[in-house]
Amino acid sequence: EIVLTQSPGTLSLSPGERATLSCRASQSISSNYLAWYQQKPGQPPRLLIYGASSRATGIPDRFSGSGSGTDFTLTISRLEPEDFAVYYCQQYGSSPQSFGGGTKVEIK
Amino acid sequence: EVQLVQSGAEVKKTGESLKISCKGSGYSFTAYWIAWVRQMPGKGLEWMGIIYPGDSDTKYSPSFQGQVTISADKSISTAYLQWSSLKASDTAMYYCVRPSFPYKWNDAFDYWGQGTLVTVSS
Numbered sequence: 001e002i003v004l005t006q007s008p009g010t011l012s013l014s015p016g017e018r019a020t021l022s023c024r025a026s027q028s029i030s031s032n033y034l035a036w037y038q039q040k041p042g043q044p045p046r047l048l049i050y051g052a053s054s055r056a057t058g059i060p061d062r063f064s065g066s067g068s069g070t071d072f073t074l075t076i077s078r079l080e081p082e083d084f085a086v087y088y089c090q091q092y093g094s095s096p097q098s099f100g101g102g103t104k105v106e107i108k
Numbered sequence: 109e110v111q112l113v114q115s116g117a118e119v120k121k122t123g124e125s126l127k128i129s130c131k132g133s134g135y136s137f138t139a140y141w142i143a144w145v146r147q148m149p150g151k152g153l154e155w156m157g158i159i160y161p162g163d164s165d166t167k168y169s170p171s172f173q174g175q176v177t178i179s180a181d182k183s184i185s186t187a188y189l190q191w192s193s194l195k196a197s198d199t200a201m202y203y204c205v206r207p208s209f210p211y212k213w214n215d216a217f218d219y220w221g222q223g224t225l226v227t228v229s230s
Contacts, residue, residue: 090216
């Protein structure tokens with residue numbers, strides 16, 4: 001079973017700043033089957049990135065994903081007010097699939 | 109329009125049974141796997157398992173194997189998650205989710221149901 005560790009747990013930033021979120025896997029993720037989701041209070045998560053670096057439909061280009069193997073990064077180039085939320089990574093390359101513990105991006 | 113519509117919130121007592129549902133529409137229900145994801149209050153997401161409604165092939169997380177049953181009725185385009193004996197620790201929001209591509213269980217989830225809140229008390 002692949003364990004995903006996200007860091008930091010909380011990121012305190014101001015609008016306009018750059019956010020860098022990390023997701024580290026306990027073993028290599030096959031075919032870079034790594035996704036990122038955004039969740040706001042009271043809502044289900046929304047898919048942002050799949051295949052480690054491909055943006056989902058309708059996702060602004062300020063969101064980008066990178067990485068391979070065991071180390072992955074979600075970058076938000078310039079934070080907009082609506083980007084303050086919790087972000088989860090997920091590996092879907094092997095069963096059981098798994099999610100990281102989440103990173104909360106909060107307003108500083 | 110693709111939709112996953114889940115059944116409403118439930119309040120149950122420990123030891124009771126429960127079956128919640130997720131109805132898919134706007135796409136070929138038998139072509140896409142459907143998974144269930146748990147979110148305990150104030151906590152993160154947990155992958156519980158996934159089913160292929162076309163032939164009911166099912167994969168479970170070891171953490172949930174034997175604790176829940178995932179099923180589907182393709183005749184009414186509905187997936188289910190059921191418990192035979194609820195515990196207080198089953199209190200959570202449960203989401204049904206659909207991968208982006210047909211026939212693939214190992215894919216990101218681009219469609220999410222609205223969630224079903226299950227509250228279990230003694």
